[in-house]
Structures are given as structure tokens and as C-alpha cells.
Amino acid sequence: MKTKNYLKYTLTILVIILLNFTNKVHAQNIEDLYKKIDLFSEVLEKIKKEYVTEIDQGKAMDAAINGLLQSLDPYSAYMNPEIFKESNTETSGEFGGLGIEVTMESGVVKVITPIDDTPAARAGIKTGDYIVKINGNQVQGKTLMESVNLMRGPIGSSIEITIRRKGLKKAKIYKIVREVIEIKSVVSKEVEGKVGYLRLRAFNQNSANQLKREIKKIDKNKKMIGYILDLRNNPGGLLSQAITISDFFLNDGEIVSTKGRKNTENRKFFAKSGDTINGKPLIVLINNGSASASEIVAGALQDHKRAVLLGETTFGKGSVQSIIPLQNMGAIRLTISKYYLPSGKSISGIGVTPDIMVEETEENFLINTDTDNQLNYAIKLLIG
Secondary structure (H helix, E strand, O other): OHHHHHHHHHHHHHHHHHHHHHHHHHHHHHHHHHHHHHHHHHHHHHHHHHOOOOOOHHHHHHHHHHHHHHOOOOOOEEEOHHHHHHHHHHHOOEEEEOOEEEEEEOOEEEEEEEOOOOHHHHHOOOOOOEEEEEOOEEOOOOOHHHHHHHHOOOOOOEEEEEEEOOOOOOOEEEEEEOEEEEOOOEEEEEEOOOEEEEEEOOEOOOHHHHHHHHHHHHHOOOOOOEEEEEOOOOOOEOHHHHHHHHHOOOOOOEEEEEEEOOHHHOEEEEOOOOOOOOOOOEEEEEOOOOOOHHHHHHHHHHHOOOOEEEEOOOOOOOEEEEEEEOOOOOEEEEEEEEEEOOOOOOOOOOOOOOOEEOOOOOOOOOOOOOOOHHHHHHHHHHHO
């Protein structure tokens, strides 16, 4: 009896000590946070009084907020009310600009992919290019949103961008005229009456319906022996569309899972019965410009051995962002979860590796033309 009472007494003392320690740690953390806030206020005041020229405090605060978000990862960012309004225009499928998907790397703007048949693509901008100047102004020191804003402008106006490219010793300058960018998700054709070619340029709200419509058109030809799904230079888009499109080619099994800090972000998505192309051979074309939703589709089909992946290693964007509106009518784009392929592999910073590595060979290489050696290779594999 005495032993039991002693154990109860000891456990009670331990719990009290632990609770007291936790409270002290919490109090210390709060105190440290307030010290940092005081330090920030002091720095801002010093800048206001001592900096060589007068500063706009509002812009300085915006930059500080964005700096906090950018310190988390390259995809989190602050959007002031003006930029947030423009981003809403972009998601509707029509916007003004050059036609490139970009991210931030080492303080400069990196091209994820030029969008097909846009001013940037026609000018010769390539995946992996680094934009170092916009109209002669250094990009270094600017936020991603500020850089994107500089690239936008009145339709028909011209812009000069300076890029650095691996393999080129000197920077290259491009003069490009801004246009209305219309994102057409799907392009299709029949090759030699035997192969169905499906080019998916983006994962927007209507992509799955458009792709299904094109598959049905091609599938009327009973001589079809296989399909090519082209995801090259596809920067991604909606997760829901990636899941639906993956499901077109799978009968069952996991497509993708997401894991985040909140339980609501921990989800698994599975294929339903029914293969839209009835088990016909499928080759998926990928390259360094295939990102996000493209990597989900390619990775799921590879893991289930449903398709052969051909081309180059993908971009490696394995995270999901959410747009969270703010009281000032702006918003933050915040990474809320990471996605994982059926094998459990994350492709963040790694990408999806093709089963057959085929690099671009032509200097004047253009997707879906005679110079497209990757597509030609895939056609030969199917037709023989």
C-alpha cells in the first residue's frame, strides 16, 4: 500500500515539474519572440532615419513579409492587393504577359517552362534559363512577385530580358512583345494512322474534359496501337486534374498522397476501375519543364508500370500551395503539404527520372515538329 502511495506521489511531483518546465519554456519562447519584434521595430526606425534616401515604409513592410515567406521555400510568397487581383485574372485562363512559368532560385528568376505558342516560347526562351535583368534592371534583390510584375505590361508593348543559360558563356538578350496569353490545354493528332498523340500543356479546370474528348475522337480509329502523352514543358496546375487524368489510364491503385502539418492535409487518392485507352501501350514524354501536377501523373503511371517514361528528368516540385486571402485584400501563397508517389517517394528537388533517357539534340529543337527527336523516338518505339 505504502509503495503504491509512494509511486502516486512521485508521479504527481514529476508531472508538476514537467508542467512547470513546459510553462517556463513557453514563457521564454514568447519573451524571445517579443525581443525579435522589438529588434525589427528598431531596425525599421534606424532605416527610416539613417538610410541614404527616404523609404516607403509600406513597401518596406511588404518586402519584410515576403522575405519571411520566401525564407520558408521558393514557392511561398506574399501578394499585395494589386498582385492578388492580377493572379485571379491569370487563373481564368487568359492573361497578359510573355508566357513563362517561373520560380526564384539563388536570388534570380528561373524559368520552369515557356508555355507553348507564346511570345517567350517563340523567342527561344528555354527551361532552366535564369532571368538576370528585366529592361536593364537587375533582378537580384527583387521578390518573385515584383519580377513577375515587371514582366507584365500593356498588350503589344515590348520588353527586354537578359538571361543566363548553362553552356553559354555570355548573357543573352531577348526583345519580346507582350501578348494576351491564352492557355489551350490539349493538342492532339494521329501519327501514321496508328498512334494517338496527346499534348497536355497545363492542368487547369477543363483539362481533364478536353483530354477525354480528344481520346474519344482518336479512339474511333480502330487501327490505333498505342498512345503518347506529352507532358513536356507542362508547369502543372490543379491537383484534382492530375488525379482525374492519372485515373484515365489506371484501373486501380493509389495515385498520389499528400502529407501536411494538419490532419486534413493527410490524404490518399485512388484510381477507379476503367482504363480510357483500354490497356493500349502508353509512352509519357517528360523533360525539365514538366513540374508539379505533371510529375504526379508521370510518377503514378511509372510506379504502376502502366506507362514508359521517355525524355529527361522532371523539375522536382513536390509541394502543394494554398492561396490564403488576407484582410487587406491581398493574400499569401503558402506551402501546406507535400505530395508522395504511390511508391512513397517524394520528388521535391529530385524529379521523376525517365525509363528511357533521351535528351534534346537539335539546336533549333521545337516540340511536336520534325526537330523533335524525343517524339520521333517514342513513335518508333510504338510503330517499330
